[in-house]
Amino acid sequence: MAKILIVDDDTTFCIMLRKWLEKRGFEVDAAFSYKEAVKQLDKAGFDLVLTDLRLPDKDGIDLLRVIKEKMPKTQVLLMTGYADIQTAVTAIKLGAFDYVAKPVIPDEILKKLQEALKLEAEPVAKSVPAKAKPTSFSYIKGVSEGADRQYEYIHLVGPTMMTVLINGESGTGKEYIARLIHSMSNRKDGPFVAVDCGAIPKDLAASEFFGHIKGSFTGAVTDKQGYFVTASGGTIFLDEIGNLPYDVQVQLLRALEERKVHPVGGNVDIPFDVRIISATNENLKEAVASGRFREDLYHRLNEFSIQALPLRERKEDILIFANHFLDKANEELGKQVAGFDEEVMRIFRTYSWPGNLREMRNIVKRATLLCMGSLISKACLPPELEQKPVEAEKTSTTRREMEIELIKDAMRKCRNNKSEAARMLQIDRKTLYNKLKSFGLEDL
Numbered sequence: 001m002a003k004i005l006i007v008d009d010d011t012t013f014c015i016m017l018r019k020w021l022e023k024r025g026f027e028v029d030a031a032f033s034y035k036e037a038v039k040q041l042d043k044a045g046f047d048l049v050l051t052d053l054r055l056p057d058k059d060g061i062d063l064l065r066v067i068k069e070k071m072p073k074t075q076v077l078l079m080t081g082y083a084d085i086q087t088a089v090t091a092i093k094l095g096a097f098d099y100v101a102k103p104v105i106p107d108e109i110l111k112k113l114q115e116a117l118k119l120e121a122e123p124v125a126k127s128v129p130a131k132a133k134p135t136s137f138s139y140i141k142g143v144s145e146g147a148d149r150q151y152e153y154i155h156l157v158g159p160t161m162m163t164v165l166i167n168g169e170s171g172t173g174k175e176y177i178a179r180l181i182h183s184m185s186n187r188k189d190g191p192f193v194a195v196d197c198g199a200i201p202k203d204l205a206a207s208e209f210f211g212h213i214k215g216s217f218t219g220a221v222t223d224k225q226g227y228f229v230t231a232s233g234g235t236i237f238l239d240e241i242g243n244l245p246y247d248v249q250v251q252l253l254r255a256l257e258e259r260k261v262h263p264v265g266g267n268v269d270i271p272f273d274v275r276i277i278s279a280t281n282e283n284l285k286e287a288v289a290s291g292r293f294r295e296d297l298y299h300r301l302n303e304f305s306i307q308a309l310p311l312r313e314r315k316e317d318i319l320i321f322a323n324h325f326l327d328k329a330n331e332e333l334g335k336q337v338a339g340f341d342e343e344v345m346r347i348f349r350t351y352s353w354p355g356n357l358r359e360m361r362n363i364v365k366r367a368t369l370l371c372m373g374s375l376i377s378k379a380c381l382p383p384e385l386e387q388k389p390v391e392a393e394k395t396s397t398t399r400r401e402m403e404i405e406l407i408k409d410a411m412r413k414c415r416n417n418k419s420e421a422a423r424m425l426q427i428d429r430k431t432l433y434n435k436l437k438s439f440g441l442e443d444l
């Protein structure tokens with residue numbers, strides 16, 4: 001699959017073009033400045049770089065020079081406004097493959113790309129199914145250093161059978177990471193079964209996980225296949241694993257060791273072939289230390305661990321995600337909002353995003369609905385966003401203090417009604433409960 005780097009400071013354009021090309025079977029990354037592009041080129045090889053001639057820090061010609069010097073086999077295609085065509089011609093003399101005039105027409109880009117990469121239309125189309133799974137849930141990678149590391153880990157562990165434990169705050173994309181790992185494994189055509197361990201009543205847990213035989217208890221009117229058998233040949237995602245009752249932890253450990261499940265009321269063990277990925281937003285090591293979580297199970301589930309990053313620690317990715325959620329909202333609401341105004345972008349960059357990507361998705365969707373012009377303005381955002389910005393230099397202790405302040409403030413305004421406070425903070429109730437607990441504010 002040909003690998004392409006798009007370089008343009010227009011993030012919305014980059015993201016749209018990236019999606020469009022991914023659908024046509026290319027592997028695509030994006031950079032929004034010369035500096036970022038050089039960084040990405042240093043890390044990975046690309047078959048082709050599609051760059052705007054005008055970049056915010058340097059220009060496309062500088063980038064072309066670096067590419068031709070360091071990686072002469074990489075093709076360069078320029079995008080240029082009418083006024084720059086003379087420069088584009090000079091660029092061709094310096095080794096660029098060709099240029100396309102702006103505003104660009106995707107089909108024209110595709111044609112040039114195929115020429116530059118000497119691809120026939122058919123093989124490109126044929127490679128679509130292989131890519132279809134990973135992109136079917138639109139996993140956005142991001143460009144921050146943390147995002148790169150996260151993706152590298154996913155990429156490494158994906159094809160193995162190792163169990164993976166994903167740690168991270170609520171809404172940071174743990175389930176998305178799990179799905180991506182699944183889609184990178186050779187079980188990708190098998191099922192992906194997501195289980196919210198916190199939502200299963202303790203009495204029903206064994207039957208839900210391992211199945212039951214008709215008549216084995218009141219209410220068991222038919223045989224039931226448990227999650228493990230349903231997920232056979234695929235992946236099971238155990239979300240909120242820390243909420244699993246202790247006796248179910250024991251049964252789960254036994255099942256994992258024996259690779260067999262014992263349905264409730266049955267007398268035959270059923271083998272299963274399932275890869276296990278779990279996630280938690282609490283510190284499981286602390287749960288182990290306090291005896292709430294079995295240490296042997298912890299190690300079994302944690303052959304490899306991945307940290308899902310809070311949005312406030314991946315500042316460079318904020319606008320990429322905002323644009324992605326805007327595209328989705330436009331699609332779902334049948335709107336054509338073009339982007340965010342400067343002030344909104346500033347607020348987005350400085351806000352602390354306690355509910356992470358989920359919070360951002362909801363805020364962008366609401367703002368898209370409210371937006372009457374072509375750009376989302378501050379008036380479309382909930383007022384809390386502007387009130388409690390987090391400055392870049394704050395340390396994590398200060399951030400924690402600020403989160404405590406935010407929660408206390410919301411609880412006071414909502415007269416300690418947790419559901420209302422969670423709504424005000426744009427996080428789900430579960431996250432609020434977890435935060436109240438971890439900040440010692442349970443008594444509020």
Ligand SMILES: Nc1ncnc2c1ncn2[C@@H]1O[C@H](COP(=O)(O)OP(=O)(O)OP(=O)(O)O)[C@@H](O)[C@H]1O
Binds near residue numbers: 141171357
């Ligand atoms: N990499 C990503 N690309 C695009 N959207 C994402 C990505 N990660 C998360 N999202 C968006 O954020 C939402 C929340 O993600 P997800 O459910 O994976 O978070 P989570 O950490 O599992 O949350 P919780 O801890 O509450 O279970 C998703 O529904 C999706 O809209």
